[in-house]
Amino acid sequence: MLGLKMATDPRWVNLVEKSIEEILTDHAYCEQKAASSCISLIVTYSQYPDIVSSLTPIVEEEWGHFKMVLEELRIRNLTLGKPRKDEYVNLLQQKIKSIRPQYDKLLTQLLINALIEARSCERFKLLSQYCADLDLRKFYKKLMVSEAGHYTLFLKLAKSYFDPQLVDTVFDKMLELETQILSKIDLRGDRMH
Numbered sequence: 001m002l003g004l005k006m007a008t009d010p011r012w013v014n015l016v017e018k019s020i021e022e023i024l025t026d027h028a029y030c031e032q033k034a035a036s037s038c039i040s041l042i043v044t045y046s047q048y049p050d051i052v053s054s055l056t057p058i059v060e061e062e063w064g065h066f067k068m069v070l071e072e073l074r075i076r077n078l079t080l081g082k083p084r085k086d087e088y089v090n091l092l093q094q095k096i097k098s099i100r101p102q103y104d105k106l107l108t109q110l111l112i113n114a115l116i117e118a119r120s121c122e123r124f125k126l127l128s129q130y131c132a133d134l135d136l137r138k139f140y141k142k143l144m145v146s147e148a149g150h151y152t153l154f155l156k157l158a159k160s161y162f163d164p165q166l167v168d169t170v171f172d173k174m175l176e177l178e179t180q181i182l183s184k185i186d187l188r189g190d191r192m193h
Contacts, residue, residue: 002121002148003118003175004118004175004178005176006178006179006182006183007122008119008126010130012123012126013127013130014189015187015190016127016190017133017189019190020076020078020133020136021073021081022081022190023191023192024069024073024076024078025080025084026086026191027069027192028069028073029083029084030120031062031063031069032083034058034062034065034113034116034117034150035059035063035066038055038056038062039059041055041110041113042055042059050157050161051157054157058150058153061146061150065146068139068143072139086193087191088181088182088185088191091185092112092116092174092177092181096108096174099170099173099177103166104162106161107162107167108170108174110157111154111167111170111171112174113150113154114154114155114171115174115175117151119178120147121147121148123192123193124140124143124144125140127140128141128144158171
């Protein structure tokens, strides 16, 4: 369903379990960035009613996820650390700039969001299946379903504004770029991506 061309190495879950505070901190900031990204799209493309009406609830949902992650930290007597640079997202955005001149900026922004949501969904699925902490398994299963919905929403929005074949072509190129990125960055248990 997600169309990702490269699966996350299953050893990632083992790395995550060694640094729960770090992964929860990183996850919290990923949720904050997801909410901010949707706000940015709403503000930039306010002339498109479907973007405003579709993404406004996502902002609220992503911020709700941020608060849920904070609660997971609190339950474990852990603290929210400082935000950190997201190497995956930064490299993804840099690589996509190389194809952006050929395509509409709105299209690429919607598809970047779809891709990040797809990868998050895939990682949440791994945590929901293999994490030793049963409470975290339940937590990530619930979030996995939500991320899958966000992924499909971004694709649906892209296909409502652009030719669906073009959307599929551009998204396939992005998936190839993402595979290149993942093959070059280290597998880390303190990062969601």
